[in-house]
Amino acid sequence: MKSFAIARPGSHAAAAKLAADKTYTLPVIKSGGIDIIDQMKEGLLEPDLLVHLGSIGEGAATISMEGGRLRIGAGVTLAQIASSPIVIEHCPVLAQTAASAATPAVRNMATIAGNLLQRPRCWYFRQHQFDCLKKGGGTCYAVEGENKYHAIFGGGPCHIVHPSNLAPALVVAGGVAHLVGGKRTSIPIADLFHTPDKGVRTEHVLEPGEVLTHLTCDAAPASGFCGIKEKQSFDWPLAFACVGLRVTDGTIQSAGVCAGAVAPVPWSLPRVAEALAGVKVGDDAAIRAAAVLSGQDARPMRDNGYKVRLLGVAVHRAALKALGREAEGLS
Amino acid sequence: MPDSTVLLPTNNRPANTGSSMNDDASRLDGIAKVTGAAKYGRDVYVPNSLFVAFVRCPWGVGELVSSNRDAAMKVPGVLDVELTKKEGQYHGATVGHMIAESPAALSRGMSELACRWKRREAKTRLAEEIGEEPPIGEAAAAALAKGSKRLEADYSTEVQTHSSLETHGVSIDFKSDSAVVYASTQGTFSVRDGLDERLKLKRSQYEVVCEYVGGGFGSKLGGAGKEGITAAMIAAKYNRPVYLFCNRAEEHLDTGNRPGSRTRVRIGFNDDGTIVGGEIRTWGSVGPNKSGGGCNVPSGRYNLGDTKKAHEDVALNAGMPRAFRAPGHPQGSFAEEMMLDEVAFACGLDPLALRLKLIRSDAIKEMASLGARQIGWDNRRPTGSQKGVVRRGMGMGITSWGRFPAAVEAEVVINQDGSIEARTGTQDIGTGQRTMVGIVTSSTLGVSLDAVTVRIGRSTLPEGPGSGGSVTAVNSAPAFIAAAEDAKRKMLEALTQRMNAEPGELDIADGVIRRGERNAVQWKDACAMLGNAITGKGVNNRATVDADKTTGNSGGAQFVDLEVDTETGVIAVRRIVAVQACGRVVSRKLAESQIIGGVIQGLSYALFEDRLLDRVTGAMVNPNLEWYKIAGPCDMPRIEPILWTKDGTGARPLGEPPTIPTSGAIACALFNALGTPVRSLPLTPDKVLTALGSGERA
């Protein structure tokens, strides 16, 4: 680890300025620090300035409802989101994804902005000796190597899965990231990330010096999340689904479906959403049939074909959860 | 499938009440450990220490083509870089080391050293390296043919790395003519024995201290290890303290593991489940030195007729095996228990009934029957009979372990100020040796546990064994009983004289000197009457062990009740009942904790743990605790240890046996639930789905 300075700006605008300060070789924003510190320890990132956001007020750590939309400060922790009565009532899918991420200790430190902008967990990326495409090298080691946990959609030339639990939930809820320090002042979460074919070295479209101040999203009271994990403590999901529904008169009017841990970006499943529209809430067979469509365009790698099936199950169960039900046979 | 009704094991303890010398004692060092007051070797930073790190091969096979020693040496604080090899035969293999004034200087030095490696082809998969399988032997073929049915099945297990929470290493406080070696070890004395020439000191000039150990399980046995030897040589050379501990990745890569295994079963059996015979051939996945891959099946616990055994170690380019809690056993037990369940299924027999027929030990049969009642075996549904999404399964396995002799010297000192010391140099590797010594001493003397100060984990104390093979408690307890009895006898003799009592009139009870029926003198006052401190001595050795008929081997039986979600392949283990022979229990809590820990380790092995080597580069892709998965709190079933104390008044080995049968019992329970065996550990969702035939394109 190289020596570095720490700055504690009092506002997002000041943070943005520091993050673009050319007198430093690599100024980097640090929020909860969970991911940044990990990267520094592995030697993947060597900043000479850490811009610590912890001293910023500006509602950075608060959750509120404003004009029918949920507002979440960039510095709100996953633990806060998981236990917030406002989020649980108005956007259960977000509370559930936050509650299921990582571990209690991590959730107490990890912030929503950091969660969205964290780097992928691909085991080749995270170990220094692999000079893979994402680090500027010539190969993606996952293609021929160990790819049990890699992408089944949207991969190539890099096959990471997007690490954020919260991003797909925000996509379903029409989430928007609000920014300072750059040309734009906001960007929909659905546009925040790009697939590897649009640039393999990065995962999101923010420029250095653009700072996320807060997020907003629609109320999505009929929404739910289902993640499937190997281990129930301290593990990443193998596949997960976020589903938001608009229901009137016992019929699903429209749906938003977004999958996680299966693609390099939050993976929207419009065909599943279409198939869910018009389905009666009690018609489990139709919901299941819609869920199975999630696997249609999958292109699994050698060792991750099982994810296709898991995703279908996750979508089915998340949809039922959005309807306030559990899948039959689950106790 | 979260279960809100999981009970703590302590809620099921009435069955064990009154079973031990001290039911309610907590670990003497429990609070120190959870508050951080306990200083492990890794916590000891001696001022002015040098820091050392190994230079390691990053690939399965790597040739060091270049490095920039000059640049590394220019980094402020870097003192030396020594590269002794040009090639590494596994990821993590050491080829040299660097010495620096600080960890920061080390890491900067390492990046400046800029080792460039040429990667060569590596052997990473046991199945691929086994080569052509030898045909079944003639005698085995004949036995196989005699059965009316036959089972041909392959079972496999993956490598379980040691990944001790306190990584391997030492911190040495070196002064030119003396040293204190703070070691994380299972053998305080074996570290001492390994270091004199390295430290260039006489044994009288240094002490090995090991008050606490953060996990060992076999990997911290056998001398000072690579880390200790290197650190000692550097300390002597620079005449300075040295700190050398592995980081998390190094811990996975190069401090030992339970080897992977493949077991090929070809056995013939009759319709009633009697096993006629055949062949069991095993392979162990080991490191480049090609040793240590034993897979203990047949275990000898069952009557398997005329079954021949053959074994071969298969070299991979990967970190090497090292003793691991019951070496060779869990992997063998998994294959053996699954094999029996498959035989039972083929015969339409209840697997418990089949086992009761084949188990050799009557005591284990009794334990199996007890465990079956406790888990509710009657509610077990026939294998493959369920159709729902979530299916329930029950399975079982058995265990046994030998009692091995070890030499122990124990001292119990009674001082004139009333304080009492129990002294032996052996270490407490987390089993509770410190507390065990205190309980045995205090109850033999007739004083309370808190009256005794236990001094262990120092090479300057009386000599004791390394903690391996479940020898520590069984061999220390008799030595401390003898030492405490000796001290008590000497004290009472002295007091008899001073108090003009009749021989045999005085005794000690509840910390008071009794004269006949009445309390005569308080402990402190009695000690003040002593002319000098009293030292009681006790020994335990092969001769005393051979003469002792109150104890012997220990057996056990475990039962598992689980649920599997057939849509996701995720397993939730609900309950594990572990009946374990203990002989005389010293401390109920410690004994239960030992069993619970064994079960947890076995569960983690069964469901999750897998050292994953990249098939292209030979590097381990998961040398961390993120992707090398170890069971956590939410994966825990309710664990119900049952202490079986019917078998004698001596202590029995308890360290290893409780981890042996867990993985097999879990796999059998899964088979019961699914109706299809999953013959490969760990039992991950992808394998479960594949077994169910629903893993799309998998």
Ligand SMILES: Cc1cc2nc3c(=O)[nH]c(=O)nc-3n(C[C@H](O)[C@H](O)[C@H](O)COP(=O)(O)OP(=O)(O)OC[C@H]3O[C@@H](n4cnc5c(N)ncnc54)[C@H](O)[C@@H]3O)c2cc1C
């Ligand atoms: C063991 C473990 C398990 C985990 N499991 C899960 C899981 O299951 N699901 C899941 O979703 N996550 C999981 N995580 C990841 C964890 O949630 C993220 O690392 C964490 O949310 C990052 O948040 P942070 O505040 O610590 O970010 P930091 O580490 O501080 O920052 C992360 C990135 O975001 C940038 N950044 C932060 N704030 C801003 C801002 N306001 N504006 C612009 N840029 C910003 C930083 O520059 C950096 O690039 C796990 C982590 C661990 C260690």
Ligand code: SF4
């Ligand atoms: S998946 Fe991406 S991050 Fe992983 S090895 Fe391939 S290129 Fe690198």
